Amino acid sequence: MxxxxxxxxxxxxxxxxxxxxxxxxxxxxxxxxxxxxxxxxxxxxxxxxxxxxxxxxxxxxxxxxxxxxxxxxxxxxxxxxxxxxxxxxxxxxxxxxxxxxxxxxxxxxxxxxxxxxxxxxxxxxxxxxxxxxxxxxxxxxxxxxxxxxxSGQMAGANLSEAVSTTETYVVAPASAAGREKPLVVAAIDLGIKTNTPRMMSERGIEVHVLPATSTIEDVLAVEPDGIFFSNGPGDPAATTAQVALLQDALGRGLPYFGICFGNQLFGRALGLDTYKLKYGHRGINQPVMDRTTGKVEVTAHNHGFAVQWPDGVDLGEGVPTPYGMASVSHVCLNDDVVEGLELRDDTGALKSFSVQYHPEAAAGPHDAAYLFDRFTQLMDGMA
Structure with a gap:
């Protein structure tokens, strides 16, 4: 060399x-x-x-x-x-x-x-x-x-539109999964990875991948059973249009699933802040505990920002929002960074959720693939 x-x-x-x-x-x-x-x-x-x-x-x-x-x-x-x-x-x-x-x-x-x-x-x-x-x-x-x-700094950078698709495309379900009609998901592409719609497709979902600039009208036009926000680059605090879109969708009761950047925007839509990590989490060996099951997963990460849980509120406590009660569902065992959020209604039923890490990781661990099943069950009304 x-x-x-x-x-x-x-x-x-x-x-x-x-x-x-x-x-x-x-x-x-x-x-x-x-x-x-x-x-x-x-x-x-x-x-x-x-x-x-x-x-x-x-x-x-x-x-x-x-x-x-x-x-x-x-x-x-x-x-x-x-x-x-x-x-x-x-x-x-x-x-x-x-x-x-x-x-x-x-x-x-x-x-x-x-x-x-x-x-x-x-x-x-x-x-x-x-x-x-x-x-x-x-x-x-x-x-x-x-x-x-x-040169430019990452803090304050709104980058998702630069990496998003410019036109909507559809990934057909790979199987019927026992349904007469496939579930339909409106997936907002903020930097989506190929394996994400593939994993949804394997579960009988018809995935409509929409540009980052999509409006609530664009989302409702595909008659979705749920809405999804992907991973992506940039500072979540500088991304406002997608937060407003998500708030509108949550207000209409659409089940939501977000990954990575989608977790940060979910936090901001619920009224939480985000912050920049010192050097971030990037790799395929991060231990995360699912607080809903008590299980520890080895997970893949790629994020430099995270959701800030309110000061004085324990990770085990919920926070009221206009859309329901928000709580921390996953936490990183290395540094206690929030790695997932849940939104539940007054009866305690799950309405929406997100994770900071990558359950679709390839190459990487597969411990968190169950989250796609959780989203499917949520849309099926089984959560």
Missing amino acids: SSRAPALLVLEDGRSFHGHAFGAEGETFGEAVFSTGMTGYQETLSDPSYHRQVVVMTAPHVGNTGMNDEDMESARIWVAGYVVRDPARVPSNWRSQRSLDDQLREQGVVGISDVDTRALTRHLRERGAMRVGISTTETDADALLKRVLD
Whole structure:
């Protein structure tokens, strides 16, 4: 790899790392975050939630299984940049169609290799996620730092519309699932991953994937049995139109399920605040307890923001809202971050819920796949 062009990485606090070009040559800027997953790099790269983020892989060896067309979570790579320690020189997997390096170059994604990613990760854990620049054309760290400081911040960024579909499309149910007529879900695409409507389809659901700009009229036009908000990038505090849409849907009694960004927007729709985590949760090994069952799940995460539970209110207590009683359904066992919310009516019946992590994770653990069954039962009137 030493024959590659030199590359420079500079963080906004001035710390710099030298390495070699990996993927496209050029210059890129974004928010530096780290992912602890030892597998699933293709799914990470193609997750729209990583829009405008430079991902640092903590696993030292990346790219050994190459890239294929089947495992993409969207139509393209979304990361702003990619940082690895030891890229595979030759991919070795029967499903591989091209190398990771080739795919990054083809899509113009600037990356850097031969970097001490352990030192970089420890720095981000201590100082927090921050802006970063990677360049194969700039050798002066101070000059690159100036451009890093001029780049945009993640806090206050409204990004979901940039990654959303522009036209509605339908994913048909894969089976009847014992119903005469399939359940219909209006899924608002805030950065949806391919596996999400696929998992709904497997449960006999007809999924109408709608643009992030959709109105309540657009939602009601598909005559849905439920509404879903996907994962996505950006600051939930800067996303207001979708919160208003969700409040309208909740006011009409539509069952709701949200994942990741959808959890944060659910919190804001219920009157809760959100905040930026120091360095976020990103990986496929996070322990989360489902407080409704007492079971602990190993889960996949990708979020830099979280729901703020009101000060002075215990996680086991409910909070009244205009739509019912809200409570914390899931909690991260590493740091007590809110990982799920529930909304119940006066009788205690479940009306809507959301989770901060990714039950549709691929590649990743499958402990939380039951949440799609919970949504199906909710719409069937069995919850």
